[in-house]
Amino acid sequence: METKPTEIGSSKMFGGYNKRYKHFSPTLGCSMTFHIYFPPSSSPSHKFPILYWLSGLTCTDENFIIKSGAQRAASAEGVALIAPDTSPRGLNVEGEADSWDFGVGAGFYLNATQQKWKNWRMYDYVVKELPKLLSENFPQLDTSKASISGHSMGGHGALTIYLKNLDKYKVVAVEILIYFID
Numbered sequence: 540m541e542t543k544p545t546e547i548g549s550s551k552m553f554g555g556y557n558k559r560y561k562h563f564s565p566t567l568g569c570s571m572t573f574h575i576y577f578p579p580s581s582s583p584s585h586k587f588p589i590l591y592w593l594s595g596l597t598c599t600d601e602n603f604i605i606k607s608g609a610q611r612a613a614s615a616e617g618v619a620l621i622a623p624d625t626s627p628r629g630l631n632v633e634g635e636a637d638s639w640d641f642g643v644g645a646g647f648y649l650n651a652t653q654q655k656w657k658n659w660r661m662y663d664y665v666v667k668e669l670p671k672l673l674s675e676n677f678p679q680l681d682t683s684k685a686s687i688s689g690h691s692m693g694g695h696g697a698l699t700i701y702l703k704n705l706d707k708y709k710v711v712a713v714e715i716l717i718y719f720i721d
């Protein structure tokens with residue numbers, strides 16, 4: 540199975556490109572997709588700082604890229620945006636899609652502790668596998684200059700990941716997270 544990312548989509552935006560990639564993730568044991576927004580570049584050797592965006596419940600790697608319009612600021616500031624998916628997919632674990640806030644689309648950027656959910660290791664995917672994959676395959680990204688952000692479930696993910704890894708991220712920015720429990 541191919542761990543190297545393959546480009547599966549590309550669209551021009553604010554002078555740069557939204558690019559979608561697919562790869563096999565050994566951490567999660569399934570194929571994953573992610574998006575990178577590359578801002579326009581004046582030199583092929585230029586390296587962009589990166590900003591991870593962690594999406595909320597039910598999202599994929601597409602929601603932020605399609606809906607946010609963040610590419611306008613990323614283009615102006617010369618920052619690459621990295622939008623991973625929110626959970627493993629296609630594993631057919633019993634009950635994985637029974638609820639909108641548990642399982643598929645709901646990885647919570649944590650490593651699950653129960654054997655049944657052993658593939659739900661989104662913390663390791665975002666903190667370890669993805670940065671390594673980016674630095675090995677995209678020379679135009681400066682993964683040593685990384686910041687992390689997100690909304691809702693992804694805001695919680697960005698904040699907890701940042702606080703556990705103060706050496707890895709320059710800045711954290713999150714949307715306020717509110718849960719209504721009934």
Ligand SMILES: N[C@@H](CCC(=O)N[C@@H](CSC=O)C(=O)NCC(=O)O)C(=O)O
Binds near residue numbers: 606
């Ligand atoms: N339950 C609803 C709505 C799910 C929802 O509101 N998801 C939010 C994130 S909530 C916190 O993590 C979201 O961002 N949705 C995607 C979007 O593009 O708006 C449902 O089943 O749809």
